[in-house]
Amino acid sequence: MREGHEQNKREFEDYAYVLDFLEYGYPEDTRPLHQKKPIAQAFGEKQFVMMELTFKDNQVADLAEKLYIGKGKREKVEFVSKMLKYEQLTPTAKTELLHVIKEAVKAxxxxxxxxxxxxxxxxxxxxxxxxxxxxxxxxxxxxxxxxxxxxxxxxxxxxxxxxxxxxxxxxxxxxxxxxxxxxxxxxxxxxxxx
The missing domain is CATH 1.10.150.280 (AF1531-like domain)
Known part of the structure; x- marks a missing residue:
């Protein structure tokens, strides 16, 4: 585990930037369409964790869109599904990562x-x-x-x-x-x- 990473887990992200939005989930997911929810791969603004977000029905997101994911009422995101490693990111997410890191640094x-x-x-x-x-x-x-x-x-x-x-x-x-x-x-x- 990364040095200092245990401390990061104790704090929660309030905002995340969308790295990739998958309206019908991952292509390799073989479940019927009606069982799939839209998901996004995202980057946490303060703790710099990569995560998968599950969206509420009929919600969409743009690349690099900053979304509220903290405690309380969320407009688009239903919940944070899991944490991701770099290798688990889609090609689009990997391409978008540096851009959203710059936004997080500026913020x-x-x-x-x-x-x-x-x-x-x-x-x-x-x-x-x-x-x-x-x-x-x-x-x-x-x-x-x-x-x-x-x-x-x-x-x-x-x-x-x-x-x-x-x-x-x-x-x-x-x-x-x-x-x-x-x-x-x-x-x-x-x-x-x-």
């Missing part, structure tokens, strides 16, 4: 600015920032120098001072952490242990 700007301001070295030779795609030693040192002068206040502040888009590297790292086992999980668990 939690404060959380990730805190990460950029506070993440530290993993070993004597490697800093957490270097795990972000496109952030090499030069960029890492620029981030560290800038945050010592003044903590970053927003993504825009980061991008103005470091001269680098940061949403894409954050989203790509989260996708990597979801796709396959990692030696270091830095973003999927951030804020659950800090």
């Amino acid at each position: 939690q700007e404060e959380r990730f600015v805190e990460f950029l301001n506070n993440c530290g070295p993993i070993t004597n030779r490697m800093h957490t920032l270097q795990l972000l795609p496109g952030i090499g030693k030069t960029s890492m040192w620029k981030v560290i120098e800038e945050r010592e002068i003044k903590k970053f206040e927003s993504f825009k502040d980061f991008e103005d001072r470091v001269r680098k888009n940061i949403v894409d590297p954050l989203a790509k790292r989260i996708e990597e952490e979801l796709k396959e086992p990692q030696k270091h999980y830095v973003l999927v668990k951030w804020k659950t242990t800090h």
Whole structure:
């Protein structure tokens, strides 16, 4: 089990982004049509879990649509059926994943600015920032120098001072952490242990 993942299970998602909507369920489901319910594969906005949602009758969803799945009255979703692993995602869901991760990162700007301001070295030779795609030693040192002068206040502040888009590297790292086992999980668990 992923480090920090047990903590994630204790908290519930309130919103999820649709990765793929299957009006008649999975193609390999051989039950008669009248026994099938519409389902979606989705991505949780805060805990970054992939899940299967069962929809209420006559409800549909668009790709990347943000749906309420929390406790209480839900407009479209009947219930969360199960948690999914990356390998269980449909080809459409895999294609959509990076896009919705970017939306989730933008929706939690404060959380990730805190990460950029506070993440530290993993070993004597490697800093957490270097795990972000496109952030090499030069960029890492620029981030560290800038945050010592003044903590970053927003993504825009980061991008103005470091001269680098940061949403894409954050989203790509989260996708990597979801796709396959990692030696270091830095973003999927951030804020659950800090």
